[in-house]
Amino acid sequence: GENVEQHPSTLSVQEGDSAVIKCTYSDSASNYFPWYKQELGKGPQLIIDIRSNVGEKKDQRIAVTLNKTAKHFSLHITETQPEDSAVYFCAASMSQNYGGSQGNLIFGKGTKLSVKP
Amino acid sequence: DADVTQTPRNRITKTGKRIMLECSQTKGHDRMYWYRQDPGLGLRLIYYSFDVKDINKGEISDGYSVSRQAQAKFSLSLESAIPNQTALYFCATSDRRRADTQYFGPGTRLTVL
Numbered sequence: 321g322e323n324v325e326q327h328p329s330t331l332s333v334q335e336g337d338s339a340v341i342k343c344t345y346s347d348s349a350s351n352y353f354p355w356y357k358q359e360l361g362k363g364p365q366l367i368i369d370i371r372s373n374v375g376e377k378k379d380q381r382i383a384v385t386l387n388k389t390a391k392h393f394s395l396h397i398t399e400t401q402p403e404d405s406a407v408y409f410c411a412a413s414m415s416q417n418y419g420g421s422q423g424n425l426i427f428g429k430g431t432k433l434s435v436k437p
Numbered sequence: 438d439a440d441v442t443q444t445p446r447n448r449i450t451k452t453g454k455r456i457m458l459e460c461s462q463t464k465g466h467d468r469m470y471w472y473r474q475d476p477g478l479g480l481r482l483i484y485y486s487f488d489v490k491d492i493n494k495g496e497i498s499d500g501y502s503v504s505r506q507a508q509a510k511f512s513l514s515l516e517s518a519i520p521n522q523t524a525l526y527f528c529a530t531s532d533r534r535r536a537d538t539q540y541f542g543p544g545t546r547l548t549v550l
Contacts, residue, residue, distance in 0.1 A: 336497045352537045363441075363527050363541030364480070409479060424470075424495075425539060429479040431483070 322347040324412050326428025334436050339400050341431045343410035344392040350412040353393045354425070355384060358407045368395070400435045407432050440464045441542035443528050449548045456515040458545050460528030466540070467533050469511040471503060474525040474544075483526075486511055487533070506546075518549040 323346040333339050345353075351372040356364035370377045370384045370393065377384050381400075386393040397404055411425040441462045450456050460469065475498040482495030484503040492503060500522060504512045515522055525546055529539040 326479075354537070356541075361543075363529075363543050365541065366538060369538070423479075424482060424485065425537065427480040429477060 321406040322426040324426050324428040326410050326412060326431060328431060329429065330432045330434070332434045332436065334368050335399055335400060335402060339397045339404070339433055339435075341395045341410070341433070342392060342410055343394070343428050345426075346389075346391065347412070347414070348388075348390055348391065349414050352413045353384070353386060354411050355382075355395050356409040356411065356427075356428075358409065360406075361370055364391075364409055373374075397433075400433075402435050402437050405433055405435045441530055442511075443526075443542040443545050445545060446543065447546045449550065450518055451550050452519055454518050454549075455513060456518050456547065458547070459511045459526075459538065460511045460513070460542055462509050462530045462540075462542075464530055464532075464540060465508075466530035467508060468531045468536060469505065470529040470531075470539065471501075471511065471513045472527045472529060472541075473497060474493055474527060478498055483513065515547075515549075518547075520549045523547060523549045 352403045354369035357367045358364040368382050368384050370386050380433045383396040407430045409430050410428040413425045444459045444535045467488050470485045473482050481497050482550045483501050486492050486505045489505050504516045525544050528542040531539045
Protein backbone atom coordinates (compact mmCIF):
# COMPACT_ATOMS: atom_id res chain seq x y z
CA GLY A 321 0.00 0.00 0.00
CA GLU A 322 0.87 3.66 -0.16
CA ASN A 323 3.37 5.13 2.28
CA VAL A 324 3.97 8.86 2.69
CA GLU A 325 7.12 10.22 4.33
CA GLN A 326 7.21 13.88 5.45
CA HIS A 327 10.21 16.01 6.40
CA PRO A 328 11.14 17.84 8.49
CA SER A 329 9.07 17.04 11.57
CA THR A 330 9.71 20.51 12.98
CA LEU A 331 10.67 23.73 11.22
CA SER A 332 11.40 27.13 12.70
CA VAL A 333 11.76 30.23 10.52
CA GLN A 334 11.93 33.98 10.98
CA GLU A 335 8.96 36.02 9.91
CA GLY A 336 9.32 36.96 6.27
CA ASP A 337 11.49 33.96 5.39
CA SER A 338 10.35 31.07 3.22
CA ALA A 339 9.44 27.61 4.49
CA VAL A 340 9.60 24.36 2.54
CA ILE A 341 8.12 21.01 3.59
CA LYS A 342 8.81 17.89 1.56
CA CYS A 343 6.95 14.62 1.15
CA THR A 344 7.71 11.44 -0.74
CA TYR A 345 5.24 8.74 -1.69
CA SER A 346 5.70 5.12 -2.66
CA ASP A 347 2.79 4.20 -4.94
CA SER A 348 3.23 5.50 -8.47
CA ALA A 349 -0.55 5.10 -8.97
CA SER A 350 -1.22 7.96 -6.53
CA ASN A 351 -2.45 10.98 -8.42
CA TYR A 352 -3.82 13.45 -5.88
CA PHE A 353 -1.72 15.29 -3.29
CA PRO A 354 -3.40 17.66 -0.80
CA TRP A 355 -1.86 19.70 1.99
CA TYR A 356 -3.67 20.34 5.25
CA LYS A 357 -3.01 22.95 7.93
CA GLN A 358 -3.95 22.18 11.52
CA GLU A 359 -4.04 25.03 13.99
CA LEU A 360 -3.97 24.38 17.71
CA GLY A 361 -7.25 22.91 18.94
CA LYS A 362 -8.75 22.60 15.47
CA GLY A 363 -9.18 19.98 12.80
CA PRO A 364 -7.03 19.89 9.66
CA GLN A 365 -8.08 22.26 6.88
CA LEU A 366 -7.25 21.84 3.22
CA ILE A 367 -5.02 24.70 2.04
CA ILE A 368 -3.88 23.57 -1.39
CA ASP A 369 -3.83 20.45 -3.52
CA ILE A 370 -2.31 19.24 -6.75
CA ARG A 371 -3.14 16.51 -9.20
CA SER A 372 -0.61 14.51 -11.14
CA ASN A 373 -1.38 16.17 -14.45
CA VAL A 374 0.33 19.40 -13.32
CA GLY A 375 3.76 20.13 -11.90
CA GLU A 376 3.07 23.25 -9.85
CA LYS A 377 0.18 25.15 -8.35
CA LYS A 378 0.15 28.51 -6.58
CA ASP A 379 -2.28 30.28 -4.32
CA GLN A 380 -0.98 33.62 -3.10
CA ARG A 381 1.93 32.88 -0.72
CA ILE A 382 1.51 29.11 -0.94
CA ALA A 383 2.71 26.84 -3.72
CA VAL A 384 2.98 23.11 -4.21
CA THR A 385 5.32 21.35 -6.62
CA LEU A 386 5.15 17.76 -7.80
CA ASN A 387 7.86 15.57 -9.28
CA LYS A 388 6.16 12.38 -10.47
CA THR A 389 9.39 10.75 -11.62
CA ALA A 390 11.00 11.10 -8.21
CA LYS A 391 7.67 10.62 -6.41
CA HIS A 392 7.94 13.65 -4.23
CA PHE A 393 5.99 16.84 -3.69
CA SER A 394 6.67 19.95 -1.67
CA LEU A 395 4.83 22.81 0.02
CA HIS A 396 6.40 26.24 -0.28
CA ILE A 397 5.30 29.16 1.89
CA THR A 398 6.81 32.54 1.07
CA GLU A 399 6.90 35.67 3.23
CA THR A 400 5.92 33.67 6.30
CA GLN A 401 3.79 35.30 8.98
CA PRO A 402 3.18 34.30 12.61
CA GLU A 403 -0.30 33.08 11.67
CA ASP A 404 1.34 30.47 9.42
CA SER A 405 2.49 28.71 12.61
CA ALA A 406 0.68 25.35 12.67
CA VAL A 407 1.12 21.66 11.92
CA TYR A 408 1.09 20.87 8.21
CA PHE A 409 0.19 17.47 6.79
CA CYS A 410 0.76 16.17 3.31
CA ALA A 411 -1.30 13.30 1.93
CA ALA A 412 -1.62 11.14 -1.15
CA SER A 413 -4.43 9.20 -2.74
CA MET A 414 -5.35 7.33 -5.86
CA SER A 415 -8.18 9.60 -6.81
CA GLN A 416 -11.26 8.15 -8.40
CA ASN A 417 -14.61 9.83 -8.34
CA TYR A 418 -16.90 6.84 -8.26
CA GLY A 419 -16.99 3.75 -6.13
CA GLY A 420 -14.36 1.57 -4.47
CA SER A 421 -11.97 2.66 -1.77
CA GLN A 422 -10.23 5.16 -3.99
CA GLY A 423 -10.20 8.61 -2.55
CA ASN A 424 -8.91 7.48 0.84
CA LEU A 425 -6.03 9.66 1.94
CA ILE A 426 -2.71 8.43 3.30
CA PHE A 427 -1.17 11.13 5.48
CA GLY A 428 2.39 12.02 6.34
CA LYS A 429 3.25 12.39 10.01
CA GLY A 430 3.15 16.16 10.00
CA THR A 431 5.50 19.15 10.25
CA LYS A 432 5.22 21.64 13.08
CA LEU A 433 6.04 25.05 11.62
CA SER A 434 6.94 27.89 13.96
CA VAL A 435 7.27 31.41 12.58
CA LYS A 436 9.16 33.73 14.92
CA PRO A 437 8.24 37.42 14.87
CA ASP B 438 -15.22 23.42 9.54
CA ALA B 439 -18.46 24.38 11.30
CA ASP B 440 -20.42 22.14 8.89
CA VAL B 441 -18.90 19.10 10.60
CA THR B 442 -19.49 18.87 14.33
CA GLN B 443 -18.23 16.37 16.87
CA THR B 444 -19.45 15.59 20.35
CA PRO B 445 -18.10 15.52 22.95
CA ARG B 446 -15.06 17.74 22.40
CA ASN B 447 -13.27 16.31 25.40
CA ARG B 448 -13.84 13.08 27.30
CA ILE B 449 -12.04 11.39 30.15
CA THR B 450 -13.00 7.82 30.89
CA LYS B 451 -11.72 4.71 32.61
CA THR B 452 -10.34 1.46 31.25
CA GLY B 453 -13.11 -0.96 30.30
CA LYS B 454 -15.83 1.65 29.79
CA ARG B 455 -17.86 1.86 26.59
CA ILE B 456 -17.52 5.19 24.82
CA MET B 457 -19.34 6.67 21.85
CA LEU B 458 -18.10 9.62 19.85
CA GLU B 459 -20.56 11.29 17.53
CA CYS B 460 -20.20 13.18 14.28
CA SER B 461 -22.81 15.18 12.40
CA GLN B 462 -22.52 17.08 9.13
CA THR B 463 -24.69 19.54 7.25
CA LYS B 464 -22.62 19.49 4.06
CA GLY B 465 -24.83 16.91 2.39
CA HIS B 466 -21.83 14.68 1.75
CA ASP B 467 -22.32 10.95 1.33
CA ARG B 468 -18.90 9.83 2.56
CA MET B 469 -17.78 9.99 6.18
CA TYR B 470 -14.55 8.96 7.90
CA TRP B 471 -13.11 8.48 11.37
CA TYR B 472 -9.41 9.17 11.97
CA ARG B 473 -7.17 8.91 14.97
CA GLN B 474 -4.30 11.36 15.56
CA ASP B 475 -1.37 10.57 17.81
CA PRO B 476 1.66 12.83 18.34
CA GLY B 477 4.28 12.10 15.70
CA LEU B 478 2.09 9.57 13.89
CA GLY B 479 -0.12 11.78 11.79
CA LEU B 480 -3.69 10.82 10.94
CA ARG B 481 -4.66 7.17 10.62
CA LEU B 482 -7.95 5.94 9.20
CA ILE B 483 -10.13 3.87 11.53
CA TYR B 484 -13.36 3.35 9.52
CA TYR B 485 -15.06 4.92 6.55
CA SER B 486 -18.54 4.85 5.09
CA PHE B 487 -19.60 5.62 1.52
CA ASP B 488 -23.29 5.69 2.37
CA VAL B 489 -25.70 4.54 5.07
CA LYS B 490 -25.44 0.88 4.07
CA ASP B 491 -21.70 0.83 3.44
CA ILE B 492 -19.12 0.50 6.22
CA ASN B 493 -15.45 -0.28 5.65
CA LYS B 494 -12.50 -0.93 7.90
CA GLY B 495 -9.52 1.36 7.70
CA GLU B 496 -5.91 0.92 8.73
CA ILE B 497 -6.50 0.60 12.49
CA SER B 498 -10.06 -0.70 13.11
CA ASP B 499 -9.30 -3.19 15.91
CA GLY B 500 -11.01 -2.17 19.15
CA TYR B 501 -13.43 0.18 17.40
CA SER B 502 -16.84 -0.08 15.80
CA VAL B 503 -18.99 2.41 13.91
CA SER B 504 -22.60 3.10 13.09
CA ARG B 505 -23.96 5.21 10.23
CA GLN B 506 -27.37 6.14 11.55
CA ALA B 507 -28.21 8.50 8.70
CA GLN B 508 -26.39 10.18 5.85
CA ALA B 509 -25.52 13.04 8.21
CA LYS B 510 -24.48 11.01 11.27
CA PHE B 511 -21.55 8.68 11.84
CA SER B 512 -20.67 7.40 15.33
CA LEU B 513 -17.50 5.75 16.58
CA SER B 514 -17.63 3.38 19.56
CA LEU B 515 -14.96 1.97 21.78
CA GLU B 516 -16.56 -1.14 23.26
CA SER B 517 -14.04 -1.48 26.09
CA ALA B 518 -11.67 1.46 26.22
CA ILE B 519 -7.99 0.92 26.95
CA PRO B 520 -5.28 3.50 27.74
CA ASN B 521 -3.56 3.22 24.35
CA GLN B 522 -6.76 4.52 22.76
CA THR B 523 -6.00 7.87 24.32
CA ALA B 524 -5.79 10.17 21.29
CA LEU B 525 -7.43 12.90 19.24
CA TYR B 526 -10.26 11.62 17.07
CA PHE B 527 -11.41 13.38 13.93
CA CYS B 528 -14.43 12.90 11.77
CA ALA B 529 -14.27 13.93 8.12
CA THR B 530 -16.64 14.06 5.17
CA SER B 531 -16.35 14.14 1.41
CA ASP B 532 -18.60 14.19 -1.61
CA ARG B 533 -18.39 11.21 -3.96
CA ARG B 534 -17.93 13.55 -6.92
CA ARG B 535 -14.70 14.80 -5.30
CA ALA B 536 -14.06 11.99 -2.88
CA ASP B 537 -10.47 12.88 -2.13
CA THR B 538 -11.30 16.39 -0.83
CA GLN B 539 -12.10 15.81 2.82
CA TYR B 540 -13.49 18.26 5.38
CA PHE B 541 -12.61 17.68 9.01
CA GLY B 542 -14.48 18.30 12.22
CA PRO B 543 -12.88 20.02 15.24
CA GLY B 544 -11.91 16.76 16.93
CA THR B 545 -12.57 14.93 20.20
CA ARG B 546 -9.79 14.60 22.73
CA LEU B 547 -10.24 11.23 24.48
CA THR B 548 -8.29 10.23 27.56
CA VAL B 549 -8.54 6.68 28.89
CA LEU B 550 -7.22 6.27 32.43
